[in-house]
Amino acid sequence: MSGLAAGAHLLARHREAWQPWLAGLGPWTPVPYVVLWLVAVPAGLPAAALALTAGLLFGPVAGAGWASLGLVASGLVMHWLGRRWLGPRVERLVAGRAPLERLRGAAAGSGARWHMLARLSPLNYALVSYTLAAGGAPMRPYLLGLAGALPGRVAYVWMGALARSGGSGDGQVRAVVVGAGACGLLGLAWWLARTLRTGRR
Secondary structure, three states: OHHHHHHHHHHHHOHHHHHHHHHHOHHHOHHHHHHHHHHHOOOOOOHHHHHHHHHHHHOHHHHHHHHHHHHHHHHHHHHHHHHOOOHHHHHHHHOOOHHHHHHHHHHOOOOHHHHHHHHOOOOOHHHHHHHHHHOOOOHHHHHHHHHHHHHHHHHHHHHHHHHHOOOOOHHHHHHHHHHHHHHHHHHHHHHHHHHHHHHOO
16 A cells, blocks of 8 residues: 555656656547556556556546446456456465455355455455456356445545645645545445445344
8 A cells, every 4th residue: 555655656746757648649548548457457466556547647537437447347358367268277376275265166156245345355356356257256246246346446546636636725625625535435445345244144
């Protein structure tokens, strides 16, 4: 968490180095960002890093939209890979790791509520996605379960936007609003986890 925050601060301080290139892309600006979700996240890059980047690049609202698109799209890619090409490798990776073995064992027979709860775990997003896919998770509950990952990722987007809006005057007002929104989203993720766990008792 502290490393991601430091990276966001560093990018914000040196925005003059990358903003002209980004502006030159025009309406195509989000394309390389979404492609990064489709390539880097399935390779193991923490989804939180790209969520922070969305806040820096696009602000809190547009950033949340593009990060959510990338989250769902990469999740679908990993479901396909985990059910087909990477299934045996995931099985070997999961073997002997109790938390992952529990996820894999319950993936096929659990509904959307359980999948949402699984997405609230602190484990790497790609690792959870591959484990659920290798466990035979059906597409519908798997896809609906991605909603469980959204509040936490959107909170990271707003943290990135907070780094972007630093400064004085209006920037400070925006920072307060964005910071409050990020805290609210983290609270929502906590409440959702608590509610889902209670519902399973």
